[in-house]
Every structure is written in C-alpha cells, then in structure tokens.
Amino acid sequence: MNHPNNPLKNKDPQFSVNLFSPKNIITWLGVIFLRLLSMLPYKILMRIGNSTGNLIYKVSPHRKEISRTNINRCLDIEGEILEKVVRLNFQAVGRGIFEMALAWWASDNRIKKLDTKLINGDLLRNQETGVLVLIKHSTHLELDLRLLSQFFNLTGMYKIQTNDVINYVMIKARNNYIKGSLTNKEALKAIRWVRSGEIFLYAADQDYGSKVSRMIPFFGYDAATVTFPALFANKNIKIVFADVSKVEDVYEIELHELENEKDEEVFLTQMNKHYEKFIKKEPEGYLWMHRRFKSNPEGSIYSPWARRERKRKKRRFERESN
Numbered sequence: 055m056n057h058p059n060n061p062l063k064n065k066d067p068q069f070s071v072n073l074f075s076p077k078n079i080i081t082w083l084g085v086i087f088l089r090l091l092s093m094l095p096y097k098i099l100m101r102i103g104n105s106t107g108n109l110i111y112k113v114s115p116h117r118k119e120i121s122r123t124n125i126n127r128c129l130d131i132e133g134e135i136l137e138k139v140v141r142l143n144f145q146a147v148g149r150g151i152f153e154m155a156l157a158w159w160a161s162d163n164r165i166k167k168l169d170t171k172l173i174n175g176d177l178l179r180n181q182e183t184g185v186l187v188l189i190k191h192s193t194h195l196e197l198d199l200r201l202l203s204q205f206f207n208l209t210g211m212y213k214i215q216t217n218d219v220i221n222y223v224m225i226k227a228r229n230n231y232i233k234g235s236l237t238n239k240e241a242l243k244a245i246r247w248v249r250s251g252e253i254f255l256y257a258a259d260q261d262y263g264s265k266v267s268r269m270i271p272f273f274g275y276d277a278a279t280v281t282f283p284a285l286f287a288n289k290n291i292k293i294v295f296a297d298v299s300k301v302e303d304v305y306e307i308e309l310h311e312l313e314n315e316k317d318e319e320v321f322l323t324q325m326n327k328h329y330e331k332f333i334k335k336e337p338e339g340y341l342w343m344h345r346r347f348k349s350n351p352e353g354s355i356y357s358p359w360a361r362r363e364r365k366r367k368k369r370r371f372e373r374e375s376n
Contacts, residue, residue, distance in 0.1 A: 067225040081219040092155035099152040107148025121342040128273035142338035150193035157200035158227035174309040184248035186286045191341040198298035203231040210255035270322045278349035284318040297332035
C-alpha cells in the first residue's frame, strides 16, 4: 500500500566520535567479527549458534534460572524434560545471534533463499487502513522483521539500547528494511502513523512495568500486560497477530486477525491467548530469559541479581546527572 501524501523517512542514527572511545573497542571488534561470520553458509552459522548457546548456558546461571522458572511455570514441565527445553532454548538464543547478523547484513537475495512460508498473507495485503501488527519476542526476532519486510512495508517501535555501538549498528541496519521506526517513548505518534495507513509492528509480550500495564492472565498466571494495543482496539483499528515460528528449519509466518473489543480486559485477555498459542508452536524459540512476571504483586518469583541491579542503578544515576 502506497501513501504518497504521507512519506516516512527514517532518521539515520547520530554518529559521534564517542562511538570509538576505548570502552567501545571490544564491542566494535565483536560487531566486525559477527559481520564476517555472517558471510558463512546458513547451516554452518546455525551449528555455530548451537555451540554459542551451549556456552551461554554454562556461563549464565542467572539467565538460566530465569528461563527455567518461566518455562516451568508457563509450560508446566519439570525434571529432565524441563532441563532439555531450557538447553534447547539457550541453543536457540545462540542461533538468534547469527540470525540477527543475517537480518542486519545479508543481501535481499540471500534472505529470499531462506525457507519461508506465509500463511494468511491477505490480512496485510492491499489494506485501505492502517494496521497494528502484534509480534512476539522470539529468539530470532530480528530476522522475523527482515522476513516480514519481504512481503509488507513495515513501521515499528524499538527500545533504545544501553550500548551506544549496538544501538547505532541496529538502527542503521534496520533502516534498510523498516520503512519507519519510533522509540518506545513515542507511543502517541505510533497511533497517528497507523491512522495515516501504516502497518505498525509492536511486541506486547514483556513486562514494561505496572504504570503502563494491567494484570492479565498469561499461561494461567497474572502478568503485567501493556495496555497500549487496547487503545487501537478501542478505536476500532484493525489488529493482526503476525507470528514467525521456526518449524523444521522453515520460518512459518502466520497471520491472525484479533477481534476488536471495547472492553480493555477482554481484549488483553484475547491478546495473551494468541501469545500463548504461538509460543507453544515453537516453545524453545521464545525469549524466556525475560522476567515476564517481575511485577508480581505477591513478590518476585526470581532470585535477586545483585550485579544487574548495580548496573541499573549506575545507569539511572548517569541519566539523572545529565
């Protein structure tokens, strides 16, 4: 769908000499190394990804504990089966690093050669109005965006990364395949974009804090569920769930339209049911490392992570000082 009267133009990331400060040297070396590796054949990259995931599994006890807690709670599995799924999840995370590299730097021809299957594509083709498209935080999310961009002109929202180099590289790469993007601080602008006819991507499956959320069941447990998508449902704007699941090395893109509901709780419950359905389709490929139930009113179900909290306090202090 073309909108000649409403052209969007991505803002290129702001370049600064500070990006090459000594503290960023290791990050730049990692980015360069990853880009070189991304030139390897897909199957070799996935094998390297599995090994990388196994390494992360061994050296990240806190991430492993979070994933194990979430998987046990949501999928109701334990024992050896639970540990198997946790390990498979870490392997998927490792593969996701290289799937991200492909999304950022692979040519269009190479992306088209990946095994991809589109289901119900007509839900986003030839739209006369804008559409809010819900996606999930899969381990291959960045590649999901690139694959979707083959079929549709997309806009979306992103969170500013704490690492300046990664933030710069990510935005510069995404600008090649995302028509327009906003930060998570520009929610009202997102509504205007959709009203003007854009297809807008939004991932509503993480805990963004109690101030912008409502407690809604997620796999049978109350979880802070961001209310932003309900604003669109209340305005009778079309909402589509776009799932990308990797099934036997095929990236299946499956679209489903959600029913517009004026009642916020009813809509958000329906939305979470869609998330549950598609997470179960590829359970090892979901980002279980996120603390989905951190806003639990009865207290955190996760073990304290002192090092992480110290880093966050330091970043907050630096922001307030500036």
